[in-house]
Amino acid sequence: MLGSRRLHPLFPRRNTSRYCKIYFSQPYARDTARKHSATRCRTSEPLSRPAGLRKRLCPPHAQPSSFPMVRKIVRRYLILARGKFLDDAKTAHGVIAYGQDEISAIVDASLAGKTVRGVLPHLQCDAPICESVREGLQYHPTSLLIGVAPQGGALPQAWRSEILHAMDAKLEIVSGLHELISEDEEFAKAARRSGTEIWDVRVPPTVPLFSGAVYDVRVPTLLTVGSDCAVGKMTVALELARSAQKRGVNATFVPTGQTGVLIAGWGICIDRVVSDFAAGAAEQMVLEAAPESELLIVEGQGSIHHPAYGAVTLALMYGCAPDALVLVVDPTARTIANFEVPALGYPELVTAYEIALAPVKPARVVGIALKTLGLDARQARYEIERAREESQLPCDDVVRFGADALYDSIASEVRRTRPRTAAVPA
Incomplete structure (x- = not known):
């Protein structure tokens, strides 16, 4: 039988005052976070995570400054899911339902004017659904999340202009696609020009062979x-x-x-x-x-x-x-x-x-x-x-x-x- 002892939080609670340290990827994010509050989409208890996350397993801007202390960014996501939010946005749904980060808004013109709770009540989120990234910026996001993960991991071509607009607004781009945003020449140039960051979540660290x-x-x-x-x-x-x-x-x-x-x-x-x-x-x-x-x-x-x-x-x-x-x-x-x-x-x-x-x-x-x-x-x-x-x-x-x-x-x-x-x- 499994025993019991003191719990270790896997996900920091969503009240930012409880974080040990808060880091943002660029000044825009830091400034807007001081002035605005985003929709909070979950109030459930956090799970546990290993206390000593080594550098190789941490996402960008979350590297431990001194083991086992972990720097933690509070992201405020604008989620891009054009025409796919209802039934083909597994990444968006998972992050909304279980994620530690805040949800500013969803981009899906087919559902514009509605809320997440209005179309998918089980996600328990009141974030608004917008027609475009331009409209979503009024909710002060810090990051644009590509909210889909299609088979093969290709980026829908019609989404490129929205991603470029997010970069111009200095939003961090977060993607779980197999098609790496950081290796796209147009996106890489736009990111350098605006001084923003790209986090390609699927890029693996260097790992050893199985040892037993x-x-x-x-x-x-x-x-x-x-x-x-x-x-x-x-x-x-x-x-x-x-x-x-x-x-x-x-x-x-x-x-x-x-x-x-x-x-x-x-x-x-x-x-x-x-x-x-x-x-x-x-x-x-x-x-x-x-x-x-x-x-x-x-x-x-x-x-x-x-x-x-x-x-x-x-x-x-x-x-x-x-x-x-x-x-x-x-x-x-x-x-x-x-x-x-x-x-x-x-x-x-x-x-x-x-x-x-x-x-x-x-x-x-x-x-x-x-x-x-x-x-x-x-x-x-x-x-x-x-x-x-x-x-x-x-x-x-x-x-x-x-x-x-x-x-x-x-x-x-x-x-x-x-x-x-x-x-x-x-």
Whole structure:
């Protein structure tokens, strides 16, 4: 059973008076922060993060001045999501729902004049939605966040003028796209001209090859795995970490994707790391977080039977060496998105993940989290019950019904396991 002790905040509370130090990327941001207050979109309790974030894992302007002190920027985001905010802006939704930074406004002309709460009530945010970056500047942002993460990570061409306008206004540009803003000649010149910064979140640090040191970590590690991409693996990890914290367990969310890094303020985007080093990157994040934690909950990526991203999933599974898995499933899906690969049933998915880990470091699937978005309450409960019957595991939708019940059902099953080793002849 997991123990309890004093909690360490993962996300600084949104009241800026509680920060040890506040740093901004340029004078415009510093001056406007003194004069204005932005919409605050969450009041939930923070999670925990490792106290000693080393330089290689920190985003720009958040480097530790003397280990383990961390400099902290308070960003005020204007989020660019033109025509995509409702149903294709996973990064925007995650940062709004769970992030530590303030949300000034959203840019989406198709919803202009409305508020976030008016179109997506579950995000619990009253930020206005604007027609353009020019209009959004009246809300005094410090940074423009590219709020989408499309497959392939390309920047929509129609958005270039909005980004250039933000640069002219001296906003920092924050992007989680694979297409790096800092390597675009036009954007690089504009940033130098205006004296602003670009943070390409996906750019990984230098990491070593996998060493096996993760096998000596004494903290249990839980990894979320999925039936497909975009089924909620990050959200489930965050919600389970919050439930653990409420029960006095010092749980740390370990981010492995661009939205998770934006939320937590540290981490590595595993899908950008050269394949030989991807397992090493996952290992380094576990080694980083373990000393200050009692439980690590690692954000999963992709799916083991995804034809495009299965390799990323497997590298993460081997690199973080989990002791237990939580499977995240969209029960309405019949195929892998954008492919004709059939979706697997619950027993098949559980078996696939457990067999993949069994030769190296065994880990069991201890629970299933369902994404029932789009179903009514009756349908959602039917799908949860069906999953329980077919898998014989604890199942729930942690967004719709809360994560406490699922966490309580699996907590005692999250225990340290050992890697397989060859027998040494006598």
